[in-house]
Amino acid sequence: MGGAVLDGDDALDRLAHTVLARVTKGLSPAAAQLAWHDWAFHLAISPGKRRRLLHEAWDAQRRFLNYAWRAAANPGCTNCVEPLEQDRRFADEAWQKWPFNVIHQGFLLQQDWWQSATTGLRGVSRHHEDLVTFAGRQWLDMWSPSxxxxxNPEVLQKTVETGGANLRQGAQNWLDDLRRLLADAPPAGSEDFIVGKEVGVSPGKVIYRNRLIELIQYAPTTPEVHAAPVLIVPSWIMKYYILDLSPHNSMVRWLVGQGHTVFMISWKNPDPEDRDLGLEDYRRLGIMAALDAVTAIVPGQKVNAVGYCLGGTLLAIAAAAMARDGDTRLHSMSLLAAEMDFREPGELSLFIGESQLAFLDSIMADKGYLDGWQMAGAFQLLNSQDLIWSRQMKEYLLGERQGLFDLMAWNADTTRMPARMHSEYLRRLYLDNDFAEGRYLVDGRPVVPGDIRLPVFTIGTVRDHVAPWKTIYKVHRLIGGADITFALTSGGHNAGVVSPPDHPRRSFQIATRPHGTPHxxxxxxxxxxxxxxxxxxxxWGEWLAALSGAQTAPPPMGRPDAGYAAIANAPGSYVLER
Incomplete structure (x- = not known):
């Protein structure tokens, strides 16, 4: 009887947490409250900090009144505070005209004050400080005058010019978005980017399938190819075709054009019956099963492995286990925006903590997976200024429906994650940092990055909110016994990686640290x-070519005698699952 009551209580808790998650975008309200109480209590017992904040408030008020007086007499006067480099909300010249210059300057001064109020308070844990600062920024962004x-002078000017047509169109945009939200339909414009028709169109064959992956072998486009094949391991929290977008920016198409035999893992979009798949299943049924297939189709050759985001993390774990066990099938490893040390994972750590993980475990317990919208919501909150508020201002107030491009359409094509796997990777990697600190177990024994002895190419991106480049740079002290080439490129986590040679305004830095040289x-x-x-x-192409061997005739598409016959045409069926 007591057990039944507990089960009913658990079910009620799960229901409450699921409803709350819809409102909070998956963020635990308990975690937020703990952070606020930590900050508020320490502020209450810190009279020196309160006095400093009062002084800063008076100073901000003085600066604001002085600016307002000068702006009334001279609208073109110098601002008293400038927005952050990435803040483009007030870039239009209309914001420099009275009274909108005064309005936006007052907002920026308030923003600066709250940044000071939520940081630098002695005794507050770093995680709680980050959460309070994040929450304050979200609140201010919501109330921005833009x-x-x-x-908003841009909206007022557009309304006068169009006779209010922008507001009418904005209302239609809002109703269309609401209809799509209620119907769980993709955003407007997604219909122009169908996988297999407009994106993910590189020709190839699915030559292997299990309950977790489809393995795609891409057709050669050159008469000869490098001897060593390339295996790409994308992240399982996104669909693989970010690396095979439109023909003009497809990494797959470019690699094949450089004479490489390319294989790609396409992860299954999990269903409730996949709830018990864990990280070890992803390593075994994913990377190791794919390696078996690749080495059977291209016998006698070691594999150049490429991992993107968490796919790179899993690849590093697999490589460490292979090194420990004497498996020498890998020839090199390329890690694209992939972390191994999660002690400083950037703003994504805001969503990771004991309270947050317990909240996620509860809301995953019923369905057996984490909905894609919850992960997408977390990423939107990390850059809510651009991805939520600025977008809504343009579409609902200016009436300008932002045209979707391939990367945006891919970003909206969300994936689910099995409950067990999602809980394991957040806890074992992000929260406990087991892999970097030597506690991660494969087959019951620990694996460590220092066992990897492969040539490594690592890429970080300057504006990465998901995997900060300084965290990725830690590869230099984690991997032992290998030359490490590190590149830092302009752009963010996705756009910085999808960077074809003809992309304008791209730049990067690169250097190789030979094994044994000082850090x-x-x-x-x-x-x-x-x-x-x-x-x-x-x-990267030059680095990869130097490790890929002489030119030879392309291998067959699959190998039926070894159990790897062509099953279907690329992009396969797993990537199409919603």
Missing amino acids: NFFWT TDAQEWRDKTPVRQGSWWLA
Whole structure:
């Protein structure tokens, strides 16, 4: 009887947490409250900090009144505070005209004050400080003068010019988005980017399938190919075709054009029956099963493995286990925006903590997976200024429906994650940092990055909210016994990786640290390494070609006698699952 009551209580808790998750975008309200109480209590017992904040408030008020007086007499006067480099909300010249210059300057001064109020308070844990700062920024971003009709000069000007047509169109955009949200339909414009028709169109065959992956072998486009094949391991929290977008920016198409035999893992979009799949299943049924297939189709050759985001993390774990066990099938490893040390994972750590993980475990317990919208919501909150509020202002107030491009359509094509796997990777990697600290177990025994003895190419991106480049740079002290080439490119986590050679305004820095040479601090490395214009793909291509052997005839598409016959045409069926 007591057990039944407990089960009913658990079910009620799960229901409550699921409803709350819809409102909070998957963020635990308990975690937020703990952070707020930590900050508020320490502020209450810190009279010195309160006095400093009061002084800063008076100073901000003085600066604001002085600016308002000068702006009334001279609208073109110099601002008293400038927005952050990435803040483009007030870039239009209309914001420099009275009274909108005064309005936006007052907002920026308030923003600066709250940044000071939520940081630098002695005794508050770093995680709680980050959460409170994040929450304050979300609140201020919501009330930015750019978000409202009467305080946004761009909207007022557009309304006068169009006679209010922008507001009518904005209302239609809002109703269309609401209809799509209620119907769980993709955003407007997604219909122009169908996988297998407009994106993910590189020709190839699915030559292997199990309950977790389809393995795609791409058709050669050159008469001869490099001897060593390339196996790409994308992240399972996204669909693989980010690396095979439109023909003009497809990494797969480019690699094949460089004479490489390319294989790609396409992860299954999990269903409730996949709830008990864990990280070890992803390693075994994913990377190791794919390696078996690749080495059977291209016998006698070691594999150049490429891992993107968490796919790179899993690849590093697999490589460490292979090194420990004497498995020598890998020839090199390329890690694209992939972390191994999660002690400083950037703003994504805001969503990771004991309270948060317990909340996620509860809301995953019923369905057996984490919905894609919850992960997408977390990523949107990390850059809510651009991905939520600025977008809504343009589409609902200016009436300008932002045209979807391939990367945006891919980003909206969300995936689910099995409950067990999602809980394991958040806890074992992000929260406990087991792999970097030597506690991660494979087959009951620990694996460590230091066992890897492969040539390594690692790429970080300057504006990465998901995998900060300084965290990725830690590869230099984690992997032992190998030359490490590190590249830092312009762009963010996705756009910085999808960087074809003809992409305008791209730049990168690159240097190789030979095995045995002294370690260089990340910022010192960036300060001393020269900037090169163009795409990092070209430098990576040279590095990869040097490790890929002589040219030879292309291998067959699959190998039926070894159990790897062509099953279907690329992109396969797993990537199409919603």
